[in-house]
Amino acid sequence: MPDTAIATDPARLGLAEAAALIARRSLSPVELVRAVLDRIARRDAALHAHITVLAEPAMAAARAAEAEIMASGPRGPLHGIPYGLKDNYDTAGLRTTVASRARWDHVPATDATLHARLQAAGGILIGKHNTWEYGTGLGDLQDDLPVPAPRNAWNPDYYTAGSSNGTGVAVAAGFCALGLGSDTGGSVRMPAAVHGLHGLKPTYGRLSRVGILPNAYTLDVAGPLTRRARDAALAMNVLAGHDPLDPTSLTAPVPDHAAGIEAGVAGLTIGVLRRFHERDFAADPEVMAAFEGAVAVFRALGARLVEIDLPDSVQSYRDCMRPISAAEALSIHGADVREKFPLMGRALQDKFLGAAAVTGAEYVTAQRWRRQMAATTDAAIRSCDAVLMPCAMTRVPRWSEGEARFREFMMASATCVLNVSGHPAASICAGFDSAGLPLSLQLVAPYLGEPTLLRVAHAFEEATGFWRRLPAE
């Protein structure tokens, strides 16, 4: 990134660029955090990315980081980097509202594990991000919450998609270099998709979920939203690792996610999965063109492309996932449903109403079906180094198109497939539609294949340069 970017606005830097400049002492965390807070002050009244902004604590942390870096160098690449958290991550002494009147005054006593890891690495918390209520939803408008819905950073007339929507807005708008979200059916990847970001849902169990308000125990995954794969790799090096407090946390060693990121894709086998956007849905022609463009990019970069297929439709994955998500949510939040139902927004209420219709036998059947679907999905994915498939299959809707169109946009996505199977998946920017809004694709890898996934995504990002394009001021 040229130094002119620093001169104009350091908040526009991605995580890796900012970290490199901080390491060279060419950029102070104080300058960076001040720039970020200035942007929030200028723009967030219109975008609604935040529920809580921590201006004074962030500046104090930036001054401390600057002093430590000047005295002894940075602790690592995240030292002095501004980050934000979806407001379902616990922050000790700071309220965690999940955008709900039912939890508006909730102040946790401890930090979520991932927040604590970022703090230990020297990251600077800028704020807590707006979200769909309780971090869940099917695409409904959710216009009856105590905070207005986040507006798209590329154009506030457009939808923001998925429950980590405030985090997507914040990273795209330059309010932070790293945002952490959570993904039960696509809620990291869809907000990243509509903002041209890299949204990574790691392997189920790779990142701790301790201190994140659960939505569905067997589906929830935490994940970073960043400008590009290199940023996500640096974040994963800090975030990943076993957490004994999370019973699903994997004990597998943590590799260096950034070490091989420049290795390119020559010789790698990339599966091309077309059924979701060619047979299951009539994808938008601009999405299909972006998909074919990506295939051509990988071919030109020397990857070996193989067509792969799956026996199940996106709708089948969704049918499998929905009762699991609903029944687990009702079990988790049963006390809130009994005691605070009138305080909840209509969309969340409707989710719990639907959940009440799921019997125990149907829940168990869904989990048995899921094991079968995960096995067939894994058989296809493990034959490749990575798989290319669609993410959002229609163009980003305008707010004026209404709730039915938002639900259609969310349903016409292939993200839930990887929540059912547990594979790592990232949404990447695949270009821009004729309205100037981002298009997206998904890259998927075998279990714990995040380093290869990030390597493939990085090769694509560098070849296309889409990640360099930023929303207009």
Add this chain to the structure above:
Amino acid sequence: MMPGPKDAEALALLLRAGIETADHALVARMVIAAEAMRAGLDRQPRDLPAGLEPASAFVVRP
């Protein structure tokens, strides 16, 4: 007016979730939400092998 069978079932589901209500609008929403969920549940496979255990099976870590 006596509630119809769908309303009665919806009231029972609401009670099971711990929501005691006489709000007809909420009962009507429960009917709609249950029907939407049932549409997906009705597509569950009926022939899964008996040996296929749930994906979230209990695990002992000695």
